[in-house]
Amino acid sequence: MNSPVDVSCLCGKCDSCMILNHSLCTAGSAEAMVQLNRISHRRTYPRGSVIQAQGEPVDLVGNVVEGVVKLSSMSVDGDSHVVGLLFPSDFFGRLFSDESRFSFEAATDVTLCAINRLALERFLADHPVVEHEMHKAKLDELDAVREWAAIINGHTTMQRVSTLIYVFSRRSENQFPKRGANEPPVIHVPLGRRDIADFLGTTPETLSRNIQTLSRSGIIRIIDSKHFELLDVSELIRCSGESREDLNRISAI
């Protein structure tokens, strides 16, 4: 694991714990934040562990503080599909439902700021302003998921791969700050090839070929299977087939 992303909320009220969202800190009262902090707690999960299994009762919700959580759906015939990725500052868990339709797994070592689901629900009932902020965040998430679905749908594998690598590059941004000014930025790839492949609706083989092609074209340099150097952003964007602004919108999968 590399230097952890600093996800602490800048408003200072909720210091290191930032349940829900940045924007939330400005919305909730100081009193509310203190109350939230009292009932939340940190938990860590090793890579590969299941935070919340599909179909099981939901008792924990919260924020990802460090690491990446993958959201996957297991079908009857055994094969699972990754339907989403949660990065630091993203909310995880399912409010207002007794069981989760997806499973949450730690794609890397993960630190969560967790809170009992029912406790948070009670809190929200008393603080409609905070629920309003969460509601807005979910609407944004819904848009992002739909936009992502549109990309997965009508594009070639190469375009999907390029798009995802771009998203990873944005998510890695403040993660390797100690690079020289004109050194190319490092992209952290938080998932294994298999998970990426089925998130993109392809196979590890095809994915690998596309990554190698990007490398041969001089767009990225492969440091190791989980770290690339980004040599040519605009070419990467061209390969993705999206406009830069669309890509930036999506970066919150």
Added chain:
Amino acid sequence: MNSPVDVSCLCGKCDSCMILNHSLCTAGSAEAMVQLNRISHRRTYPRGSVIQAQGEPVDLVGNVVEGVVKLSSMSVDGDSHVVGLLFPSDFFGRLFSDESRFSFEAATDVTLCAINRLALERFLADHPVVEHEMHKAKLDELDAVREWAAIINGHTTMQRVSTLIYVFSRRSENQFPKRGANEPPVIHVPLGRRDIADFLGTTPETLSRNIQTLSRSGIIRIIDSKHFELLDVSELIRCSGESREDLNRISAI
């Protein structure tokens, strides 16, 4: 157009207009409902018309009362992708955002129960219980969209086609009630082949071939391009590759 679905809320408070959701009627107070009814109004749109263009300011939101609305995303290079379908009782529009990231188009002749966006937002600010209900509904929708994305992803075209036809069959259920007891149910297909094709991430040609195959297998009978008879539900489910319960969950795309 066939006999319209009865979407009036059974609680009786909000008579024919059912802004937001069934469940909402039980959540809001009578006074609240009266207020909502006062500021909402019906609008109709002919097939093919654009209710809300992508990127334009959002000033109307509400419920679909009759017909089907398609939610599509237009990419820079001109081709549009259908990312969702809204059926009677579904909420349309984007709250809390100045512009819409998708366009809403009438896939059939459509009747909406519309309300000024800002007016509804003000209303929700005064009625947190109602916003809570909307929030819950959006969480369900998000789950459904993710589940749908997983299906589009890892399945063959035939499986996707079968899945969608099953969804259509469920949505058509109370729509042709005058059929004899052991007459096969009629499926209403509310979209053209092109729209269906790109909702499923395929082409009209491939879609057509798959439909013809289902017909030749005796699973459906094609009445005309917008109406099928469902002859063998369990075979259709088998072709979809999903369990019946999963399919039923998805029926709210």
Added chain:
DNA sequence: CGATAACTTGATGTGACTCAACTTAAGTGG
């Protein structure tokens, strides 16, 4: 250091897209 898993590369087959012709349906104006 050996074993197991993750990743890459190669060879081959096929599902689905593309291009193109044809058929049927839906409008439109005389």
Added chain:
DNA sequence: CCACTTAAGTTGAGTCACATCAAGTTATCG
């Protein structure tokens, strides 16, 4: 109401991107 026009849908032939199968290579871990 019917010829004409245009769009929507179906069918066919050829091609290609991608999945599959299989082998090799590099990481990871006890």
